[in-house]
Amino acid sequence: MVKIIYRDFEGTVREVEAKVGETVMETAIKNGIPGIDADCGGACACATCHVYVDPSFMEKVGTPEDMEQSMLDFAENVTENSRLSCQIPVSEDLEGLTVTTPEAQH
Amino acid sequence: MDLSSAQKIVIIGGGQAGAQASFSLRQGGYEGAITMVCDEHAPPYQRPPLSKAFLKGELPEERLYFKPAAWYEDNGVELMLGMRATKIDRATRQVHLSHGGVLEYDALILATGSRPRPLPIEGASLAGVHELRSLEDVERLAPQTIAGRRIVIVGAGYIGLEAAAVASQLGLDVTVLEMAPRVLARVTSPVMAEFYEAEHARHGVKIRCGAGLSALKGEDGKVTAAVLNTGEELPADLVLVGIGILPNQELAAEAGVACENGILVDRDARTNDPRIFAAGDCACRPLVHFGRTGRLESVHNAIEQGKLAAAAILGKPRPAEDTPWFWSDQYDVKLQIAGIGTGYDQLVVRGDPEARKFAVFYLKGGVLIAADAVNSAPEFMVAKKLIASAAVVAPERLSDTSISMKEIAAEAV
Numbered sequence: 382m383v384k385i386i387y388r389d390f391e392g393t394v395r396e397v398e399a400k401v402g403e404t405v406m407e408t409a410i411k412n413g414i415p416g417i418d419a420d421c422g423g424a425c426a427c428a429t430c431h432v433y434v435d436p437s438f439m440e441k442v443g444t445p446e447d448m449e450q451s452m453l454d455f456a457e458n459v460t461e462n463s464r465l466s467c468q469i470p471v472s473e474d475l476e477g478l479t480v481t482t483p484e485a486q487h
Numbered sequence: 488m489d490l491s492s493a494q495k496i497v498i499i500g501g502g503q504a505g506a507q508a509s510f511s512l513r514q515g516g517y518e519g520a521i522t523m524v525c526d527e528h529a530p531p532y533q534r535p536p537l538s539k540a541f542l543k544g545e546l547p548e549e550r551l552y553f554k555p556a557a558w559y560e561d562n563g564v565e566l567m568l569g570m571r572a573t574k575i576d577r578a579t580r581q582v583h584l585s586h587g588g589v590l591e592y593d594a595l596i597l598a599t600g601s602r603p604r605p606l607p608i609e610g611a612s613l614a615g616v617h618e619l620r621s622l623e624d625v626e627r628l629a630p631q632t633i634a635g636r637r638i639v640i641v642g643a644g645y646i647g648l649e650a651a652a653v654a655s656q657l658g659l660d661v662t663v664l665e666m667a668p669r670v671l672a673r674v675t676s677p678v679m680a681e682f683y684e685a686e687h688a689r690h691g692v693k694i695r696c697g698a699g700l701s702a703l704k705g706e707d708g709k710v711t712a713a714v715l716n717t718g719e720e721l722p723a724d725l726v727l728v729g730i731g732i733l734p735n736q737e738l739a740a741e742a743g744v745a746c747e748n749g750i751l752v753d754r755d756a757r758t759n760d761p762r763i764f765a766a767g768d769c770a771c772r773p774l775v776h777f778g779r780t781g782r783l784e785s786v787h788n789a790i791e792q793g794k795l796a797a798a799a800i801l802g803k804p805r806p807a808e809d810t811p812w813f814w815s816d817q818y819d820v821k822l823q824i825a826g827i828g829t830g831y832d833q834l835v836v837r838g839d840p841e842a843r844k845f846a847v848f849y850l851k852g853g854v855l856i857a858a859d860a861v862n863s864a865p866e867f868m869v870a871k872k873l874i875a876s877a878a879v880v881a882p883e884r885l886s887d888t889s890i891s892m893k894e895i896a897a898e899a900v
């Protein structure tokens with residue numbers, strides 16, 4: 382199990398145990414984390430699973446693939462720390478990963 | 488009618504729309520009772536993967552669930568699974584259940600979805616003939632999709648073609664039969680049809696358009712062949728029928744709720760009975776961007792109407808009605824569709840279909856009404872916004888790939 386920390390736009394922090402191989406989006410859904418809608422269920426088609434990755438983890442989560450990058454280019458309130466959480470699989474490397482959910486998804 | 492003091496809300500159907508309504512009611516602060524009646528056995532789950540990753544065996548069942556089963560208990564949503572609503576009594580405000588019980592309601596949400604259109608020919612009930620709507624359908628079908636077997640898929644809509652892609656990737660011998668002269672005839676343009684026909688041909692899938700199926704033949708109660716109206720017989724170990732769906736509106740219609748190609752609702756998802764709402768595949772709704780009503784069969788529509796119904800019951804402002812959208816995954820081709828192309832008078836292609844990265848825009852009177860984007864998220868995202876604002880876009884700019892979608896979005900009026 383890997384610890385993932387979700388912070389909402391108001392600063393409330395929720396810490397959960399994630400299974401390696403499931404995505405950061407799925408982990409949120411399973412644990413009832415608010416602020417991640419995931420309308421398309423992880424098909425990289427909706428951008429409603431947008432999160433801001435803590436800067437210290439940017440390198441570890443890697444760079445988005447083309448499709449995700451294009452979705453991000455046109456999503457709302459995107460910053461350089463934006464990722465689609467359905468495209469981030471949980472790995473041992475991500476122990477302690479902190480992501481913040483955007484206000485618009487609440 | 489003001490329902491904001493409702494204490495008993497019943498939801499019939501636990502699919503995408505019903506589940507969303509329950510989430511939105513709780514998120515909106517509703518503290519009264521919610522009972523969700525559903526004749527399936529699994530907690531509410533996503534259907535799209537049923538013809539994609541889940542059919543391929545790449546996902547465990549739990550990954551289809553919107554929320555873990557415990558969420559419903561923790562949030563006071565009573566899930567009555569394996570239970571059918573059999574009658575609505577509007578005078579006493581009661582829903583009758585298949586085991587004989589009744590539920591009382593202050594507000595009722597009908598989220599009964601749709602069912603596969605039955606194949607109206609001889610042999611349709613033979614063993615080995617499948618449909619693809621529910622988890623149970625996949626549980627029956629998946630163990631039969633063994634490499635080397637011959638599958639005949641009846642109907643070249645999105646579900647039929649997605650299943651064809653999965654079956655061919657699993658090593659089956661796949662034939663798709665389509666009555667119309669091309670695939671996806673009901674839902675998209677010849678340009679897109681041609682693209683998908685080529686894509687499937689490349690993967691060895693045989694697509695037969697203009698094919699009339701006259702019967703399914705069997706031996707010992709099991710299907711062995713599909714018989715065309717030319718007399719030709721196509722040997723088959725398996726048949727999958729995907730010829731469209733029918734809205735589950737009977738329960739509403741029998742109770743005197745107005746129906747016509749679905750349960751008729753207004754922009755708040757409210758039916759002609761002010762205490763009864765309908766959402767998702769079963770509802771025929773105003774399509775505000777297109778100046779007409781229609782029934783949509785998509786995840787986005789089910790989510791949006793679930794939210795609309797919840798907001799109307801709680802007396803909250805109406806949530807945004809967004810451009811309708813849809814997606815389809817076949818092989819490594821990702822299609823995203825924005826808007827509804829029906830009735831377009833001009834078609835613009837951007838990019839090169841041969842490169843498997845292109846978009847088709849549909850205009851009517853100069854206004855963008857829809858876009859099919861193949862491996863082209865920017866085209867999809869921008870089209871979605873432009874359609875919502877009924878933007879006029881110059882066709883020659885849309886087709887010019889040297890002008891970025893960002894620029895096009897910025898200039899549109």
Ligand SMILES: Cc1cc2nc3c(=O)[nH]c(=O)nc-3n(C[C@H](O)[C@H](O)[C@H](O)COP(=O)(O)OP(=O)(O)OC[C@H]3O[C@@H](n4cnc5c(N)ncnc54)[C@H](O)[C@@H]3O)c2cc1C
Nearest residue numbers: 500502503504525526534535572599600767768784785786
């Ligand atoms: C294989 C497949 C692939 C799809 N792929 C996509 C896709 O890629 N993208 C997309 O946007 N959409 C896709 N869709 C469409 C999308 O899944 C549907 O539009 C959506 O599920 C509709 O949700 P709903 O809640 O209206 O209906 P449903 O999900 O059908 O739920 C209705 C539920 O109500 C139950 N029910 C009906 N009557 C009663 C009753 N009287 N009592 C109790 N329970 C009852 C039904 O059994 C069902 O469980 C796909 C659908 C299928 C089948």
Ligand code: FES
Nearest residue numbers: 423425428430467
């Ligand atoms: S869940 Fe839709 S893009 Fe991530």
